[in-house]
Amino acid sequence: MTAYTYTTSPPRKPTHSGKPKHTKAWLIPTAAIPALGTALVPGGPGWQGALVLAVFAAAVGAWVLTSLDDTWIALAAVAVLAVAGVLAPADLFATLGADLVWLLIAAFVLAAGLTGSGLVDRFVAMVPARARSVRGLAHLSTVALVVSSLVVPSTSGRAALAVPVFTALAGALPRMVKALSVLFPTVVLLSAVSTLIGAGTHLVADQLLREATGDGIGFLRWLLLGLPLAVVSSHLAAEVVLRLFTTREDRRERFDLRAEFPPRGPWTRTERFAAVTIGAVLVLWCTEPWHGLPPALVGLVGALAMCVPPHRVTTGTALKTVPWSLLLFTAATAALGGALVASGAAAWVADVALSPVRxxxxxxxxxxxxxxxxxxxxxxxxxxxxxxxxxPVVIPLATATGLAPAAAVFASTAAAGFCHTLTSSAKPVALFSGIDGVPTYSSRDLLRLSKVLAPLHVVVVAVFALLVWPSLGLPLVP
Structure with a gap:
C-alpha cells in the first residue's frame, strides 16, 4: 500500500434498475389528501396541523416513490409551509444558520484536515497490518471504524474512507471479499450512534428535542450513552458477519499483511499538528458543561486552525469537501419536524398512535x-x-405515556441506525454493493444478514435503554 485518496463527501445516489419511481408518483395525493382531511375530524389537528400533515405526507411519498432529489423535496415542503403561513420565513431561514449546520460544516472541514495531513492514511494502514486472522481483522477493522465515527461526520464519508482499504484487502484476501464488503458498511452504520456528529440525523433529533422540551442531549452526554452501544453492536455485528459469510476454515486461517500495508515511519510535523488540533476540539466538545462554549463555536475555531500551516489544506480546499446538499437537507428536515411539533400535528398523531397501547x-x-x-x-x-x-411523534407519545422524552428520542434514533436490508436503504450499503472490479454482495446476502441482525439490534437497543442508559444518567421515566 502506498497512497490512498479519501473523500468525506457522500457518494452519488445509486441508480436502480426496474420500473422508474416516478411512475408511482400518482400515489402521493392518496396520502396527502386524507392527511388534509384530518382537519374535519372531531378533535383533529386543525387546519394548520392538517396542512402540515398533508405537506409532510407528500414529502415522505416523494422521498419513497419518486426519483426526485431528496434535498429538493425537503426544501419544497418547507417552502410550501412558509408560503401558506404555517412556518414563519424567519424561522425557515434561521434553520440554515442554526448550530447544527455550523457544527456539521466545522466537522467536515476538520475531517478534510485530518485526511490532508496523512494521519488517516497512517491509521488505516496500521490496522490491517496488525491482524493475523480473519476474526482479528474483522474486529480490528471494527475498532477503526468506531474510532472514525468520532471525527468524521456522515456515514457516507466514513464509507468512502473505507473503500481503498477494502479494495487493498480484497486483493490480499480474495476469499474474504464478501464478508469484508458486508462488514464495512454494517459497522459504519451501527457505529454512527457513538457521537452527536456521527450522522446528521442525530443533530436533527437533538434540535427537535431541545425545541420541544427545552433541553437536548449534547455532545458529551451523547458520547457517554452512544459510544458503549456503538462498540457492543458493532462487534456483535462483526461476529454475525463472520458466522454468516465465512467458514470455520476461513476463520482459522493465519496470515501476515505487513507487506501489503507497510509501516509509514515517524510521524510528520503536519500529522502531529492535526492530531493535536482534533484532540483539542474533542476535549473541548466533551467539557462543554465546564467552559460553556457551544460545540459549533469550538468546531469553527478548530476548523480555522486546521486550515493554516503546517496543515496541508486551505479553507477553499476544505470547504469543497463539505456536502452542501446534505446540510440543506438536514436544515430543511429539522424545519419540517419543528413545524409538525409547533402546529400540534405531531401531538395529534401521537394521540392516535397511542390508542393501541394506552x-x-x-x-x-x-x-x-x-x-x-x-x-x-x-x-x-x-x-x-x-x-x-x-x-416529532415520539416526543408527545413519550410524554403521554410517562416515558422520558430524551430516553424515547435517543432509543428511537439509535434503533433507526439499522438500515441494512436493501441496497437503497443507506448510502454506505449502496456504495459497497457496486465497487468497480470487485464482486461484493447481492440483495439476497443483505436479506440474510438482516434476518439475524435486525432482531439482535432491537434486543441490544432495548437492553441499553432499559438497563444501561438509566445507570448512565438517562432514566426511562422523568
Whole structure:
C-alpha cells in the first residue's frame, strides 16, 4: 500500500434498475389528501396541523416513490409551509444558520484536515497490518471504524474512507471479499450512534428535542450513552458477519499483511499538528458543561486552525469537501419536524398512535418505538428524513405515556441506525454493493444478514435503554 485518496463527501445516489419511481408518483395525493382531511375530524389537528400533515405526507411519498432529489423535496415542503403561513420565513431561514449546520460544516472541514495531513492514511494502514486472522481483522477493522465515527461526520464519508482499504484487502484476501464488503458498511452504520456528529440525523433529533422540551442531549452526554452501544453492536455485528459469510476454515486461517500495508515511519510535523488540533476540539466538545462554549463555536475555531500551516489544506480546499446538499437537507428536515411539533400535528398523531397501547407500561411503549424505528428504513431511506418522521411523534407519545422524552428520542434514533436490508436503504450499503472490479454482495446476502441482525439490534437497543442508559444518567421515566 502506498497512497490512498479519501473523500468525506457522500457518494452519488445509486441508480436502480426496474420500473422508474416516478411512475408511482400518482400515489402521493392518496396520502396527502386524507392527511388534509384530518382537519374535519372531531378533535383533529386543525387546519394548520392538517396542512402540515398533508405537506409532510407528500414529502415522505416523494422521498419513497419518486426519483426526485431528496434535498429538493425537503426544501419544497418547507417552502410550501412558509408560503401558506404555517412556518414563519424567519424561522425557515434561521434553520440554515442554526448550530447544527455550523457544527456539521466545522466537522467536515476538520475531517478534510485530518485526511490532508496523512494521519488517516497512517491509521488505516496500521490496522490491517496488525491482524493475523480473519476474526482479528474483522474486529480490528471494527475498532477503526468506531474510532472514525468520532471525527468524521456522515456515514457516507466514513464509507468512502473505507473503500481503498477494502479494495487493498480484497486483493490480499480474495476469499474474504464478501464478508469484508458486508462488514464495512454494517459497522459504519451501527457505529454512527457513538457521537452527536456521527450522522446528521442525530443533530436533527437533538434540535427537535431541545425545541420541544427545552433541553437536548449534547455532545458529551451523547458520547457517554452512544459510544458503549456503538462498540457492543458493532462487534456483535462483526461476529454475525463472520458466522454468516465465512467458514470455520476461513476463520482459522493465519496470515501476515505487513507487506501489503507497510509501516509509514515517524510521524510528520503536519500529522502531529492535526492530531493535536482534533484532540483539542474533542476535549473541548466533551467539557462543554465546564467552559460553556457551544460545540459549533469550538468546531469553527478548530476548523480555522486546521486550515493554516503546517496543515496541508486551505479553507477553499476544505470547504469543497463539505456536502452542501446534505446540510440543506438536514436544515430543511429539522424545519419540517419543528413545524409538525409547533402546529400540534405531531401531538395529534401521537394521540392516535397511542390508542393501541394506552394504559400499557412505559417499557411496552418503548419497545414499540424501537421496533418501529428499526423497521422505518424499509419505508423512508434517508436517516434525516426518518428522524423528521419519528422524533416529532415520539416526543408527545413519550410524554403521554410517562416515558422520558430524551430516553424515547435517543432509543428511537439509535434503533433507526439499522438500515441494512436493501441496497437503497443507506448510502454506505449502496456504495459497497457496486465497487468497480470487485464482486461484493447481492440483495439476497443483505436479506440474510438482516434476518439475524435486525432482531439482535432491537434486543441490544432495548437492553441499553432499559438497563444501561438509566445507570448512565438517562432514566426511562422523568
Amino acid at each position: 394504559g400499557a407500561p412505559a417499557w411496552v411503549v418503548l419497545m414499540a418505538v424501537i421496533v418501529v424505528s428499526t423497521a422505518a428504513h424499509l419505508a423512508v431511506q434517508s436517516r434525516s428524513a426518518r428522524s423528521s418522521v419519528l422524533v
